[in-house]
Amino acid sequence: MGRHSSCVKQKLRKGLWSPDEDEKLFNYITRFGVGCWSSVPKLAGLQRCGKSCRLRWINYLRPDLKRGMFSQQEEDLIISLHEVLGNRWAQIAAQLPGRTDNEIKNLWNSCLKKKLLRQGMDPTTHKPLNEANVKEEKTSTESPPQIQIPFSIGSSATSTLLASSQGSPFLISNSNYYDDGRLSETSREIFMSKQTSDPLSYYDNFQMSVAQNSGHGLQVSSNYQTSFIRTLFDQNQFATNSSYCFSSMPSLTNSDHVSLTEFSSDNNSGGGGGCHQMMENADAGFSWDAENKLDPLFQFNAIKSEDFKTCTSWEEEQQHLQTHGSIDLSSYPLTSLSEDLTGASFDAFQNI
DNA sequence: AATGGGTCCAACCGCCACATG
DNA sequence: TCATGTGGCGGTTGGACCCAT
Structure with a gap:
């Protein structure tokens, strides 16, 4: 075709x-x-x-795209993931919220490849250049490589990236291990079968995993679970709150902002047969720089509505949402759940 | 100021997998 | 089973930009 x-x-x-x-x-x-x-x-x-x-x-x-330079941590993560996944840019991008496969591919081809070469590493094999030629036959019989994420994400979790021979890599933190350090089998299966870009389904499955393993020494405090949900909720506010601003940074003006007010959820406005919920006043949501290009710092800022500001707890906010409905941004990629790789979003993953 | 080479990145191309009729 | 349409992916390219000469 x-x-x-x-x-x-x-x-x-x-x-x-x-x-x-x-x-x-x-x-x-x-x-x-x-x-x-x-x-x-x-x-x-x-x-x-x-x-x-x-x-x-x-x-x-896409409003959830992260703009600007890649951080050192992101670059290190890309290199680590590339060692395991090769040129599977989409899978690598799934581990970097707000980054696209195209962006990562470009970064790799323009910078990271050269960086590795400067360090005397083969960018394809990730081995020292003189050893790179002598590697082939060993690797086929070896167990899947385990590499340490080269930076610490979250509090004390030592993250290990396990490579699956047929699927995406998956991040595993200490909390998924039994006391003796072995990974809970159920947890392992969950991580191996789910896309890491889908933390919500991780959470669902993880809860099941916790239930199933409750007699096996897997300890997950309810505090943790609450904070995890809370973290996800915080990251996901833009998808659930009812009023948002699109803004162009850094020079914000009133005209740069547009309030995307809630639209009645029973408004089916055709197109693709889906139930599309409309967001009003989106027409003015752009800001262009002098060259008529979209402001490179264009960001989607999820700003709490006044209604939400009155909620003092997450539970209240949830209740409020149930009462007042929500904007359906389900068509946005799930990577949008997280805005900052180095911050809370990764904490959420690490704490699973 | 002109120009040539290098770099970067947005967008295209071509292929594959899957769904549907 | 086959043809067709579509989404997704990785490789490649064209052009804008930068910088040295």
Whole structure:
């Protein structure tokens, strides 16, 4: 098949996206969510193929994208993951919330590869250059490599990245081990079978795991569970609260902000057959720099509504949500659950 | 100021897997 | 079973930008 037929049939625009196109796509997705990409350009009034729209959204417009330089920790993590996964950029990106596979791939090709070469390492094998040639046959019989994440995330957890021969890597922290240091079998299965970018399902399964292992010395305090949920909730506010601001940093003006107010959840506005919940006033949610490019620091800031500010506890907020409904951003990638790799988000993973 | 080489990155290309009719 | 449409992925490329000469 190759190129999608829709791209060939019509005369479609290619190349860089204009601010106008970005705005159209952004407004469409924020209003109606992602249904069928092939229908997006038509419905959004764009002369692009769906694939191009998808890429633009994923790599540039998605509100949960982290902008700016990669931190040293992120670079180290990418190198570590690349050692295990090779050029599986999507899987590597799944471990770096807010980063895209394209971004990571570019970073690798432009910087990290050279960095390793400067250190005398083969960027493909991650072995010293003189040893790189002599490695092949051993590796096939060896057990899956275990590498230490080269930085400490969270409090005291020593994170170990285990490589699965057929799936994604998975992060395991101390709390999933029995007292003698062995990994709980159930926990192991869960980690091996789930995408790490989906902490919510991790939590669900982990709870089951805890229940199943309750007689086996696996200790997880209820305090921990609460704080874990809380962490996820905090990170996930933008997906559940009812009022948000899109802003362009750092120079915020009133006109840069737009309040995405709650829309009635029973408003089915067609398109893809899904139940899309609309967010009003999203039209003005852009800020462009002098060159008509989207402000590189464009960020999605989840700001509590006044209603939420009155809630004094997480439980109250939850109750409030149940009462008042929520914005459905379920079409956003789950990596959006976390905004900061080095902060609480990773703590959440580490503490599982 | 002009230019040539290097770097970076957004976007495209082509392939694969899967779903559907 | 096959054809077709679609989403997803990794590799590649074109052009903007930077810097040295």
